Structures are given as structure tokens and as C-alpha cells.
Amino acid sequence: MFRNRILATTVAAFALLSGAALAQDAPVELRLAHWVPPQHPLQVHGMTEWAESVKEASGGSINVTIYPAQQLGQAADHYDMARDGIADIAFINPGYQPGRFPVIAAGELPFLISNAKGGSAGLDAWYRQYSEKEMAEVKVCLVHFHSPGTFHSKQPIKAPGDVEGMKVRPAHATMASFVTLLGGQNAQVSAPESRDALERGVADAITFPWNSILIFGIDKAVNYHLDMPLYATTFAWVMNKDKFASMSESQQKVIDDHCNSEWAERVASGWADNEDSGREKIAAMEGHEMIVPSEEDVAAWREAAQPLRDQWAEKVTAAGVDAKAAMDGLTSELESRGAAY
Structure with a gap:
């Protein structure tokens, strides 16, 4: 019992120290740029939930501000905006630049996916072995689909x-x-x-x-x-490499924990449900x-x-x-x- 008390005290102390470390991290402001309307389900559900989770996990040290509707630049320019630091994180449609990203274009092929939820997790898991070479100028956070169109x-x-x-x-x-x-x-x-x-x-x-x-x-x-x-369309969330490198190790871990196949499915899910509902409405x-x-x-x-x-x-x-x-x-x-x- 005595050993258990020591262990519990040690764990509690470590948790307090970890929280203190997060709290001591210098504040970071991330500009997340996209080109769909602010009422779009991608922002309302996916991006907002992602940004709030990042802020909470970082102890409040990382704040993500969302810039919708091409506020920081034209839709086709968002990859280069992230590369050049105009945006810290950008939502891109790789297909807006024909021929530039041939591997991920596999996801654009007709008669490939049946749904965007599991499809997004699958696309993300698959693309990770190719993304560092194909999108070498940025840090690829995650990739996903929209529902078949x-x-x-x-x-x-x-x-x-x-x-x-x-x-x-x-x-x-x-x-x-x-x-x-x-x-x-x-x-x-x-x-x-x-x-x-x-x-x-x-x-x-x-x-x-x-x-x-x-x-x-x-x-x-x-x-x-x-x-x-x-068919479906592929999308990627890409981050400026220098911005990521400027963050503390604990902050980088928070970002990495939000850049995975699980989050790819999560950010795609609300949008997928919304898109699918449109068929009956129309x-x-x-x-x-x-x-x-x-x-x-x-x-x-x-x-x-x-x-x-x-x-x-x-x-x-x-x-x-x-x-x-x-x-x-x-x-x-x-x-x-x-x-x-």
C-alpha cells in the first residue's frame, strides 16, 4: 500500500509538472486558411472542433484562428500560402493544380470509395508513405475526402x-x-x-x-x-514547416497528436453527414x-x-x-x- 501511495504521488506530481510545462510554453497563434464559406460544415464541425481540441491539449498555449472564404488568398494558392508562411495551416484541394501532386490524385478516380468517413481514414493512412516526398515543402497534417459527388x-x-x-x-x-x-x-x-x-x-x-x-x-x-x-475529391491540411519548428516540443506533440488518420476521419465525418443529407433535400x-x-x-x-x-x-x-x-x-x-x- 505504501508503494502504491508513492506511485500515486509521483504520477500526480508528474501530471502537475506536465501541466505547468504546457502553461509555460510561449503562446502560439496559428492562422488556418481555407476557401469555403464560414457556414460550411467543414468549418462548423471539423475545423472548429480540431482548433478547440488543439487549444485544450496545449493548455491554452496554441490558439488557432480560422480564416474562411479565401480571406488570405485564392483557393488554388493555398498550398503555396502554407509553404510561404502567408498561412500557418492551409486547407488545399490538390486537384486545383493539375499534375503537381500525382500520387494523391489516386483518390480522385471515379468508382473508388463508397463513403467519406472510413474512406478518409484509409486515404490518410495510405498517403503518409508518400506525402513527405510529394508535398516536401510543407508538413502534411492530414488528408481526407468529401462524400462522393x-x-x-x-x-x-x-x-x-x-x-x-x-x-x-x-x-x-x-x-x-x-x-x-x-x-x-x-x-x-x-x-x-x-x-x-x-x-x-x-x-x-x-x-x-x-x-x-x-x-x-x-x-x-x-x-x-x-x-x-x-467520384470524390481529396483534400489536405498542410502546415508551414518553419512555424512548426518554432514551437516547443510539447506544442509540436500536440499538433502531431491532431495530425493522424483518426482526426482525418473526425474532420471529414460532419461534412460527410451534411453532404449526404443534401441528396434528399434536392x-x-x-x-x-x-x-x-x-x-x-x-x-x-x-x-x-x-x-x-x-x-x-x-x-x-x-x-x-x-x-x-x-x-x-x-x-x-x-x-x-x-x-x-
């Missing part, structure tokens, strides 16, 4: 041939390649600019997840929705039509998408990565979490 358009799209001649705002570089394969033209604009592009006739259709159609007001510009989980809206493809249509879509996998493999091989091993690894991670298509 599809085509939303002014005119019905049911089969691959319906895209021919259309102007489409693609979600990322892989979907841009798909549009080209299908005989369409790409209208390259960021998510915040998409509604305007559709309303001005710059685009006839868009690839987007469901509830984001409502968040960005795109339901005012399109009326038809292909009811099929076609289906119930007057003036909107859900286009349900037949089994033959789905088979045609899958066949039409196969060249995208071949193109991805060529680009990854050129970057010095074993494409088959990479795809097998990603598929295995997704299957182990019940998130493969």
Missing part, C-alpha cells in the same frame, strides 16, 4: 455520351480529364466561383457533392442531378429532377472511366512510384475500413 447540370446527363459538347466545371484535374474524354469542354473555376460561371453560361454542368450544391447556391443554376456516386425541391442511370448506363460510365486509371498510373510511374503497389495499398486501406466502392 456527381454531375449536376442544366440539361439531363444520364449516360457518358450526354456530356459531349457540354461545358463542365470539373471538381479537380482527374474529372477535367474525364470531361475531355467524354467530349466535353472544361470551365476551370474554383468552387466559390462556380455559381457565377453557371449563371453566365461559362459552364453548363458541374461535378460537386450533394449538399455543397445548396451551400454555394448552385441549386439556383442547375436543375438535373445524376443520382450516382461517381430530390424534394420543386424544379429539380434526379436522373437515375440504368445498370447498362452505370456499366458504360465505368468503362468510360477506365482510361483515367491508366493515365494516373503513367503519371505516377513517371514520378518514380510503383503505380500497382500504390493502388493496391490504397484499395486495401479502403477495404479494411469498409469504404471501398
